[in-house]
Amino acid sequence: MREAAFVKQNKNKWFKFESYLRDNAQYSPDDLSNLYIEITDDLSYAQTFYPNSNTTKYLNQISVKAHQKIYKTQKTSGNKIVKFYTKEFPLMFYQYRYQLLLAFLVFLFFSLVGAYSAATDQDFVRLILGDNYVNMTLENINNNDPMAVYKKANETDMFIGITINNVRVGFLSYIFGFLLGIGALFIGMQNAVMLGSFQYFFADKGLLWESARTIWIHGTIEISVIIVCICAGLVAGNGIMFPKTYTRLESLARSAKAGLKIVLSTVPFFIIAGFLEGFVTRHTEMPDALAIFIIGGSMALILFYYVFLPIKLHKNQHNGKP
Structure with missing residues (x-):
């Protein structure tokens, strides 16, 4: 790559990073470390291909400043787990909002495919959900x-079993994402088609509202974070396909770390969803208003954490606010 093209591709990131250092913006040690790695990777590239250039000198200067900043901020105290979930992860997740949107759109599309297939082929629901489940539900x-079906198992056993299974699906979405992202999309397709055909099955029996008010008590969070896990798989695959200025191995390591953080963010939500399915969903006698309140509150929580909070923290960081 010619030096001019290299500078053009990365200059906005360098200037932005330099402004953070100059203005003493609030950063966690992990955030600064990640930025420092990016700068030093660019510096290494510049030293290799443009050893005596002004670009190399400039990158060397800001890398030294970043190194000093990191060692100062590493002394910051506080609960690392709390900081990870409340600030570090949401701030990091902002850059992956387009992968999240893609995961959502793919899931929505295949949910509609599942519903349409169930509507046009009377055997499709049995093919997807299995004869035993369909016969039991009938x-x-x-x-x-x-x-x-939500009332038969013991509450605690159901909670533990469902939570473990959902976390397993989440991590599989991430792991399969290393297959260029296609594996994550495949798992998303499977779950979306199942959801669409499942929901149509009840609609066809005149039970759309009865099923929706019950299923989405836990399903709002469960399905939402499965989509987030698909996003994690896309992030992992993206590092392999688009290494940018990094070597493919370096890009893979960075994307794998980012994807893993995304999956780890979903674990508390999977626990909440498992609790709701094990202990709350079974109470089909609850008033509609209460069911709507739980569903609405769950959706608000997901949107706040994965959409609005990352945007808010990004804006605060851009404006130099803590």
Whole structure:
């Protein structure tokens, strides 16, 4: 790459980083370390291809400043886990908002595909959900308790089993994402088609509202964070396909770390979803207003944490606010 092209590609990042150092913006040690790695990677590249240039001298200067800043901020006290979930992760996640949007759109599309397929092929639901589940649900409908499946298992056993399974699906989405992101999208497609056909099955029986008010008590958080895990897989795959100025191995390591952080962010939400499914969803007698309140509150929590909080922290950082 010619030096002019290299500078043009990265200059905005360098100037922005220099302004953070100059204006003494608030940063966590991990954030500064990540930025420092980016600068030193660019410096290494410049030293290799433009050893005596002004670009190399400039990058060397700001890398020294960054090094000093890191060792000062590493002394900051505080609970690292709390800081990770409340500030470090949301701030990092802002840069992956487009991968999140893609994961959401793919999931929505295949949910519609699942519903359409169920509507046009009467055997499709059995193919996706299995004969045993369909027959059991039809029996529950005949017994005037269509959501009885959520009442049969012990609350604690259901909570633990569902939480473990959901976390497993989340990590699989991330791991399969290393297959150029296609693996993550495939897992998303499977779950989305299942959801679409499942929801149509109840709609076809005249139970759309009854099923929705029950299923989405836990499903709002569960499905949302599965989409976030698909996003994590896309981030992992993106590092392999688009290394930018890094070597492919360096890019893979960086994207793998970012994707893992995204998956780890979902674990508390999977626990909440498992708790709701194990202990709350089974109470189908609850008033509609309460069910709507839980669903609405769950959606507000997800949107706040994965959409609005990252935007807010990014703006604060850009404006030099703590």
